[in-house]
Amino acid sequence: MTLHADRVTWNRSGNLVVDGVSVHPVQGETIGLLGPNGSGKSSLIRLLAGFAKPTSGDVGLDGQDLSTLRRRDIARAVAVVSQHADTDVDVSVAEVVRLGRIPHRGAFGGDRTADDRAVAAALEHTGLTDKTDRLWHQLSGGERQRVQIARALAQEPRELLLDEPTNHLDTHHQLELMTLVTRLPITSIVAIHDLNLAAMFCDRVMVMRQGRLVAAGTPREVLTPELIADVYRVRAEVRGDDGLTIRFLPIDAD
Numbered sequence: 001m002t003l004h005a006d007r008v009t010w011n012r013s014g015n016l017v018v019d020g021v022s023v024h025p026v027q028g029e030t031i032g033l034l035g036p037n038g039s040g041k042s043s044l045i046r047l048l049a050g051f052a053k054p055t056s057g058d059v060g061l062d063g064q065d066l067s068t069l070r071r072r073d074i075a076r077a078v079a080v081v082s083q084h085a086d087t088d089v090d091v092s093v094a095e096v097v098r099l100g101r102i103p104h105r106g107a108f109g110g111d112r113t114a115d116d117r118a119v120a121a122a123l124e125h126t127g128l129t130d131k132t133d134r135l136w137h138q139l140s141g142g143e144r145q146r147v148q149i150a151r152a153l154a155q156e157p158r159e160l161l162l163d164e165p166t167n168h169l170d171t172h173h174q175l176e177l178m179t180l181v182t183r184l185p186i187t188s189i190v191a192i193h194d195l196n197l198a199a200m201f202c203d204r205v206m207v208m209r210q211g212r213l214v215a216a217g218t219p220r221e222v223l224t225p226e227l228i229a230d231v232y233r234v235r236a237e238v239r240g241d242d243g244l245t246i247r248f249l250p251i252d253a254d
């Protein structure tokens, strides 16, 4: 059994930002979490990560309530790439990526060779090997995003939670990142705004609106012109002959 949520609700400062949502990923699949701004995607990811406790409902990992597990034990299984990760400290790319190894350290340090191997593999997977010694502050927004993903990969998780991982990336790196995520033999839940990327890479998508789950299924089942008009207030043409592609139509000026 993997990370899962059952009818979770989160009342955040009086707002029901997640309202009765269940998530049961199949081992190894990539789930796209979709929905307009403020629909509750990041909040749901925070609950799944164990960063916050739901007001009601359960989040579990391997059949155990997440709130009963130690942070370190959660981090051995679940890696999170949040939006807006930043630091004021002058650290190198290698040092940030190495942070991903902390949950694997025992009382006496841990296996240095395994750490080096995991960090090197994560840097290679994210195309950052030649930037290992660069300082965080000398990186572009997209490069920082990739470093955060490398840090999560170095954690060697079974579950990966990504909050808008492609938002700073150019087209090449968006496709490369989503290809990497979907090829990893781990379960990934990805909050994403780009419906075409979701259609291209996600096994299943879940659409949220005002904290509630309004649709779930394969991209082909869910991403219909009707759903897009209803949830995003945008007219779209959806073509399904050669992969699923969505073409948005201009919003009529009044």
Ligand SMILES: Nc1ncnc2c1ncn2[C@@H]1O[C@H](COP(=O)(O)OP(=O)(O)OP(=O)(O)O)[C@@H](O)[C@H]1O
Residues within 6 Å of the ligand: 012, 013, 015, 017, 035, 036, 037, 038, 039, 040, 041, 042, 043, 044
């Ligand atoms: N710290 C907070 N306290 C109270 N409410 C919050 C807090 N952070 C976010 N919210 C509210 O929770 C709701 C859901 O926000 P959330 O960030 O989960 O949405 P989202 O779907 O990830 O949005 P976006 O696509 O803009 O990133 C919004 O109404 C937001 O205003």
